[in-house]
Amino acid sequence: MSSKLLNNVKSACQAAGKSFIYSSPEENDDSQVQFQFISTKGGEEKLMDAFLYTLEMEYVMKLHEEAVQHVINENPKFADADFDTMDGPHMDAVDEAIVTLSKDDTYDVGEFVEERPEDEEGNGTPIDICLHVAEVTDEVVEKFVKEYNDGSLKIDETVRSFDI
Incomplete structure (x- = not known):
């Protein structure tokens, strides 16, 4: 350095x-x-x-990352979607997945x-x-x-x- x-x-x-x-x-x-x-x-x-x-940001990032993977696995048509955008059916699916995943204790940080x-x-x-x-x-x-x-x-x- x-x-x-x-x-x-x-x-x-x-x-x-x-x-x-x-x-x-x-x-x-x-x-x-x-x-x-x-x-x-x-x-x-x-x-x-x-x-x-x-720590809350870590939690949200972890959930978001897992939700994106879940959406791609469940809907392969979204595999090439831009998950950095805030709009679109793929992001609606991510939002739903986040709500579902947040009920699971697996994502503690x-x-x-x-x-x-x-x-x-x-x-x-x-x-x-x-x-x-x-x-x-x-x-x-x-x-x-x-x-x-x-x-x-x-x-x-x-x-x-x-x-x-």
């Missing part, structure tokens, strides 16, 4: 008075944020390229932190964080960074489901 990039992020954090900087502010909302922060592992500073989102190997572009170590919070705020991100860096982060292993 570039020491220039590391120093740029450090400077930006210092200028913002935060332990992190948002890397894609235009894509952030109450349920998800992308940010970068500095962590020290094995005595070496590392740039962490993070995506933090709510839990908090996690998943660190992956550094990407080839040298943009830092990717880390996905899923927390049981109502919304993702600056305070939630600050708390995560502090606890991650000082080793006090505790992941709640309780599995949950949500009302759709």
